Amino acid sequence: MSQNEIVVGVDIGTTSTKTAAFDENGNIFAQSSCEYPLYSDIPTRAEQNTEEIYQAVVQTLSEVVKTVTTNSGHVVAISFSSAMHSLIALDKNGSPITRSITWADQRASSEADELKHTVTGQGIYRRTGTPIHPMSPLVKLMWFKENDTNTYQKATKWIGIKEYIFYRFFGEFIVDYSIASATGLFNLETLSWDNKALSLAGIETSQLSEPVATTHIIKGLNKDIAKQIGIPEDLPFCVGASDGVLANLGVGALAPGSVACSIGTSGAVRTVVNEPTTDPKGRLFCYALTEKQWVVGGPINNGGVAFRWVRDQIFPDLQEQSGDPYDALTAMAKEIHPGADGLLFLPYLTGERAPLWNADTKGVFFGLTLNHDRRHMIRAVMEGVMFQMHAVVSALQEIGVDPHEFRVTGGFTKSPLWRQIMADIFEKDILVPASPQGSCLGAALLAMKALGMINDFSTVEKKVEIGDIHHPKEEAVNIYQELKPIFLNLAEKLTPDFKALSLIQKNITT
Structure with a gap:
């Protein structure tokens, strides 16, 4: 590949679409991003407008292509x-009759609770690798079947957001093995739709997209869209994979024992294995990267969203000051000792996925005294996110x-500071790649x-330049070793109270 031959990666995320162009060495040649809102008209809902996402994809692609050619x-x-985990219902004309229902949507909590502890649910998890949780398209379909029969009966197709983009671009319904393996409907061993899961959802294979390899190439882009973006109609498009597994690939975390961690709105911990692997306790997911490589790990619901909550709800006054509010928050947190002087925060502001898989969990400050102030709360929130990430690491171990x-x-x-907190809680070196666009790469x-x-991915690790390394500091490590078991015990002990409080909150808001 010559120096000026460029491959473009598009990452359709929860809060924005990011598009980046790379040369053969993995260097960024151009990039663009476009944000869009998350709609929550009802507290348990978390939806997106399909047209807004489609326009974001076209806009960022157009901008990157223009920069590359210029x-x-x-x-x-x-x-x-x-x-x-997104889910969209289409009618017989291929038009959306729902918004894109995201992983954060919790409308199917009761369906998940009922299925989770049954033999049927456990069997589906073992075969599909997708934990039984409201995020799962399988469980969302069960909700539609019981609670929105009008939409359920009108829907001729049930697809995800990437499938929708490809349908608009090419007029075909295809889904890569990676996205398919996160639906709760896809058998990891056979690489095909799971008949028992489909039966439970009450749908036919014809209502789903055709599963294809993550390296599947498609050509024949709609001519009007090709003209709008500025590319030829026969340009090769690769269907790609999910953001989670591609983040592992993009940061070079492919070798045994190399773990990728990402924290954006939410967070995740993942590592690559050579065969489908599930957790006997049902705490971890297993999704496809290729036909021969799989990614096992766990997502947490509350990453950057918890820090944003601190900014907006605890420190709204910072919005009126000049400079980046997050820099100010971090500076204040840095003034506080590791462990926040004994203040813990359970970061369950939007329920929790791994390793708890409990949508009823709530955020908790534990250990407040008269000696704590807002600075301690910032530090505790940053540490709480990392304690939760480490809980997933413990499950992997x-x-x-x-x-x-x-x-x-x-x-x-x-x-x-947050990277150093991770090193101290994880008790391992934290490597920070120079390029932030892991999933795009x-x-x-x-x-x-x-x-x-x-030829293969064996050289990827060498392509990923490491920009910084954080080493654990003994004094902080010793403090966190005492706090970690307290943190883990709290969530378990509060489980029945979380459930009771959820019922009260639900009654208040309905």
């Missing part, structure tokens, strides 16, 4: 990353993963492999 680059392929390094991406990497690398530009 600078004598040549786009040779486009590949896609996407958030998992229980199933045989032996982490030796952690490679990190996401918005939290902008904060040296991962998508681009899939396209490079699909088109024969690279």
Whole structure:
């Protein structure tokens, strides 16, 4: 591949679409992003407008392609990353009759609770690798079947947001193995839709997209869209994979014991294995990267969203000051000792996924005294997110993963303090790749492999430049070792109270 041949990666995220162009060495040639809102008309709902996301994809692609061509680059392929677990109902004309229902939507909590502890639910988890939780499209379909029969009966297709984009672009319904394996409807062993899961949801295979490999190439872009973006109709598009597994690829976390951690709005901990692997306790997911590589790990609901809550609800006065509010928050947190002088925060502001998988959990400050002030609360929130991330690491260790390094991406990497807190809680070195666009790069690398530009992913680790490394500090490590078991015990002990409080809150808001 010559110097100016460029591969573009598009990452359709929860709060924005990011598009980046890369050369053969993984260097960013151009990038663009476009934000869009998350709609929550009812407290349990978390939806997005499909047209807003479609326009964001077209806009960012157009901007990146224009920058590439202006600078004598040549786009040779486009590949896609996407958030998992979205669900859209289409009518017989292929038009959406729902918004895109995101992973954060909790309308199907009761369906998940009922299924989770049954033999049927446990069997579905073992075969599909998707934990039984309201995020799961399977459980969302069960909700529609029981609670919105009008939509359920009108829907001729049930698809995710990336499938919708490809349908608009090419007029075909295809889904990569990676996104499919996050639906709760896809059998990891057979790489096909799971008949028992489909029966439970009450749908037919014909109502779903055709599963294809993550390196699947499609051509024949709609001519009007091709003209709008500024690319030829026969440009190769790679279907790509989910943002989670592609973040591992994009940061070079492919070797045994190399773990990728990302914290954006939410967070996740993931590592690559060579065969489908599930957790006997049902705490971890298992999703496809390729036909021969799988990613096992766990997501947390509350990452950057918890820090944003601190900014907006505890420190609204910072909005009136000049400078970045997050820099001010971090500076105040830095004034407080590790452990926040014994103040803990359970960061369950939007329920929790791994390793608890309990949508009823709530945020909790534990240990408040007269000596604590707002600075302690900031520090406790930052530490609470990391304690929760480490709980996922502990679950991975229980199933045989032996982490030796952690490679990190996401918005939290902008904060040296937060990265150091991670090193001290994880008790391992934290490696920060120089490029922040892990999922975009991962998508681009899939396209490079699909088109024969690279033979395999063995050289990816060398392509990923490490910008910074944080080493654990003994004094902080000793403090966190005392606090970690208290943190883990709290969530378990409060489980029945979380449930009772959820019922009260539900009654208040309805």
